[in-house]
């Protein structure tokens with residue numbers, strides 16, 4: 001059984017479909033990223049999986065239960081990091097994390113979580129004095145304090161500096177290697193590419209592509225662009241067989257300066273997939 005199993009999920013707001021006939025299966029321990037433009041239906045989908053929103057149609061199983069009916073014990077097995085920052089401004093960082101730990105039957109050590117989220121130095125700081133990125137780290141800390149089996153992260157690294165983002169990715173990988181299942185939404189394609197085992201692209205409430213970041217949308221087998229410079233200037237050529245082209249080009253004696261072979265990036269594929277779709 002998968003950690004998440006969704007068949008035929010549909011949801012409309014006042015008759016306007018936000019999610020249509022969506023299927024999703026996420027196995028235990030996977031890092032799964034949902035990509036899609038603003039308004040594509042990512043948050044609606046995730047909130048239905050979290051049990052925070054009612055669906056119109058479809059079957060949904062999360063950790064073996066239907067989120068629409070599951071109770072407190074099920075909820076304690078989830079970690080949720082929302083887009084909105086926590087609002088416990090007068091407490092310190094450590095107090096806030098300790099406070100949230102009490103909601104869970106089997107929480108992680110507070111010190112471990114502060115360290116993992118890069119907040120040890122800020123443990124005694126009041127929440128209202130944190131920078132935007134530090135507040136976001138606190139949100140993540142609160143999402144993992146309960147030792148969840150499944151974590152939902154909604155745009156988790158928005159506002160992080162590059163180093164904090166890398167530290168966060170290491171933390172997520174560590175959690176996943178321990179068997180924690182991670183579902184994240186992100187607008188950073190680099191984040192999906194480096195972090196996710198699998199990604200799904202949602203546009204207009206439908207999954208338009210799903211797969212490993214390296215092969216999504218035929219990326220690995222798409223035509224390559226070969227670029228080189230010779231006495232006549234810069235040349236570029238699209239080809240399905242770049243090695244043959246390079247062999248042919250290098251049969252002469254002339255040195256080929258700045259020879260590169262590139263495949264479409266994840267961003268190229270993503271933009272093509274969502275092209276014309278809000």
Ligand SMILES: Nc1ncnc2c1ncn2[C@@H]1O[C@H](COP(=O)(O)OP(=O)(O)OP(=O)(O)O)[C@@H](O)[C@H]1O
Nearest residue numbers: 013014017018036037038039040041042043044045
């Ligand atoms: N409570 C609501 N009432 C009415 N319409 C809503 C509601 N929540 C979302 N929608 C609409 O449903 C569609 C999907 O929204 P959703 O928030 O799921 O998108 P998203 O992919 O998470 O976008 P973003 O990347 O901007 O967070 C949008 O057209 C949005 O306007």
